[in-house]
Structure formats: structure tokens, C-alpha cells
Amino acid sequence: MSLKNDRYLRALQCEAVDYTPVWMMRQAGRYLPEYRKLRASAGDFMTMCKTPELACEATMQPIRRFDLDAAIIFSDILTIPDAMGLGLYFETGEGPKFKHPINHPNDIKQLPIPDPQTDLGYVMDAIRLARKELDNKVPLIGFAGSPWTLATYMIEGGSSKTFTKIKKMLYSDPASLHLLLDKLADSVALYLNAQIQAGAQSIMIFDSWGGALSHRSYLDFSLKYMQKIVNALQRGQRQAHYTQDYIPVTLFTKGGGLWFDKIMHTGCDAVGVDWTVDLSTLPKGQVAIQGNLDPTILYGDKATIEQNTAWILQEFGQHNGHVFNLGHGINQDTPIESVEILINAVHQQSKRVHND
Numbered sequence: 001m002s003l004k005n006d007r008y009l010r011a012l013q014c015e016a017v018d019y020t021p022v023w024m025m026r027q028a029g030r031y032l033p034e035y036r037k038l039r040a041s042a043g044d045f046m047t048m049c050k051t052p053e054l055a056c057e058a059t060m061q062p063i064r065r066f067d068l069d070a071a072i073i074f075s076d077i078l079t080i081p082d083a084m085g086l087g088l089y090f091e092t093g094e095g096p097k098f099k100h101p102i103n104h105p106n107d108i109k110q111l112p113i114p115d116p117q118t119d120l121g122y123v124m125d126a127i128r129l130a131r132k133e134l135d136n137k138v139p140l141i142g143f144a145g146s147p148w149t150l151a152t153y154m155i156e157g158g159s160s161k162t163f164t165k166i167k168k169m170l171y172s173d174p175a176s177l178h179l180l181l182d183k184l185a186d187s188v189a190l191y192l193n194a195q196i197q198a199g200a201q202s203i204m205i206f207d208s209w210g211g212a213l214s215h216r217s218y219l220d221f222s223l224k225y226m227q228k229i230v231n232a233l234q235r236g237q238r239q240a241h242y243t244q245d246y247i248p249v250t251l252f253t254k255g256g257g258l259w260f261d262k263i264m265h266t267g268c269d270a271v272g273v274d275w276t277v278d279l280s281t282l283p284k285g286q287v288a289i290q291g292n293l294d295p296t297i298l299y300g301d302k303a304t305i306e307q308n309t310a311w312i313l314q315e316f317g318q319h320n321g322h323v324f325n326l327g328h329g330i331n332q333d334t335p336i337e338s339v340e341i342l343i344n345a346v347h348q349q350s351k352r353v354h355n356d
């Protein structure tokens, strides 16, 4: 079985493509009217995640509407803490919450490592369904949160701007935090390998809050555990030439531009970068680079979106190994027409660059 559009997988392996592939973080979501309708009929977000038919439908919605070069399975990074028994729920307007957050270091010792087939089988079912539904149109991305990012939610009890609880633990009881991060790394590795077995064709790790750490702490409390996961992933052997059977891994630390070199040397295949990074300064050819349009540019008019797309493509130049994406998830009030303008601009403009 061969993919009809494999530009995304080719670009991740730094192979030549006729135009730059593009997908958007959070491409399935509330900016789409059909998503809001599906979500209203499901009742709540977790029901959507836990019902494979609904998760598959949400995965497919942006693929049907736009000329995207990859699909990402509809789920959430917080399925892992949920499966560890923390009881994830969403309060409207307040983001994620846990019924049983970690309040004491002893809570960490009790945490189980979830069995992906039994505790998270609904994700694997959704992946199998989505692969069938996609019918090889574009590749399907599986994903997880980084241990550090998952730990921030588990210890803060939800979203945070200051990360005071987890940083207090980092500096007063680092051994307990390391125990938690290590359990999370093992859980994520098992989970991602199960996603690969179920049919995920590429893997992405979201380290949304790595950028909140100091240089030294980032290496020790975030990157180290992503490294452990990269080492444990069953990706197959990367070949001298592109192969569709190899599973590329992308690491994305938001606010992590300064650590590009360290991230690249984990042995990942691609590094995601946010909009603060000047792509022209990054080394090309050793790993692929994903990014990096500021998602708020999509509030601008057609000329603004096209100009900003052109700048990114020019900064990257004619090298292989670029996956166009936003520098973070798409905002829920983004106009749909802007997304169409963006995808067309990436494809049209990059065709000229690649065929020069």
C-alpha cells in the first residue's frame, strides 16, 4: 500500500519534494464549524477522544476541507495522566483539570504505568479507523506530550502561567520530580510504540512548556526524558534514501529555539520551532525543521498571510527538509479563509522555489 501524497514523510527524511508540505498544529478543532457541531453532539471533549468513531471523524474534518499534507489523530496529550488515574476533565473556558492532581511526593510512587492496549485502547482504535478512512491520502501523525509538559499539568492541577508548584518541587525535591518524569517517559514510550503498531506513520512529541525552564533545567528535566523516549521508539531503520516504512519523530519545544542544536542531537528526525526562530540561522540537512508561522498572522489579510509565508520559505531557502506549520496551535477564532490562503500560498510559492 503506498501513500498518494508522501511529501510530509519525504520532507521529514530531508528528501527532495516538488512543493513544501504543510499541516497545522491543532488543525482539528474549534475554528471549524463542523468540529463545533460534532463536539456539541458529543457533549464533552473527553467523550470525543474516547469514542473512536468521533475521534476519527474529527481527524478527517480538516483533511476533507483543506489541501493538507498530513493528518494528526484527534486526541489529547493528557490522555496519559488520565490513564494513570488522575481523572481528566474540562471545565468550559478554564482548560484541563484533574480530579486527583499530584499533591504529595507519595502520590508519585503510587502512579501506575498505563497499559496502552487496555487503558488507552480507544486511541489505538481511533488510529486504526482513521488509517482506514484516510485510505492512504496523506500520512497519519501520532503524538504525545513530553514528560515535562505532562508533569506541569499533573502537579499544577491544570494550566499555569507561572509553574510555581512544579518549580518548587524541581528545586526542593528534585528526586521526586525525576521519579515522576521517568515514569512518564516509560508511559509515553509504550504509548507511542502502540500508536506506531496501530498505524501511526510519524510521531510528534509536544513539549509545550519546556520553554519555561532555565537552560540547565531544560536539559535535565525536559530534554533528558524526551531523549529516553526517542531511544525507546520502534521506528525501524532510517535508510540512506527515503522509505515510507520508516517512522520519523519530531520534537517540538515551544520557546526552545535556543536549544535547537541539543534537540537535534537526540537522534530525532525533525525539530519543531515556534515563530521566534529565524529559520535562516538553523543548520540544514541533518534534521528536518517544522514551523514556524505565528498563528496570529492568520488574523491578517491575504497580502499579509502571503508575505509572511514568503518570508518563511525564503528564510528556509532551497534546502530539503522543511515542513511548513504554525509555530503553535491554531487559535479558535481563526477565519477559515485565512487557512485556505495559507495552504495555497505554501504550495504555490514553494513550487516555484523547489522547481527553480
Ligand SMILES: Cc1c2[nH]c(c1CCC(=O)O)Cc1[nH]c(c(CCC(=O)O)c1C)Cc1[nH]c(c(CCC(=O)O)c1C)Cc1[nH]c(c(C)c1CCC(=O)O)C2
Binding pocket: 024, 025, 026, 027, 028, 029, 030, 039, 045, 072, 073, 074, 075, 076, 077, 078, 094, 095, 096, 143, 159, 206, 208, 328, 329
Ligand atoms: C498543551 C496541550 C494540550 N493538548 C495538546 C497540547 C500540546 C500542544 C499545544 O501546546 O497546544 C495537544 C493536542 N490537543 C488536541 C490535539 C488534536 C490534534 C490536532 O488537531 O492537532 C492535539 C495534538 C485537541 C484538543 N485539545 C483540547 C481541545 C479543545 C477542546 C474543546 O473542544 O473544547 C482540542 C481540539 C483541549 C485542551 N487540551 C490541552 C489544553 C490546554 C486544552 C484546552 C485548550 C483550550 O481550551 O483552548 C492540553
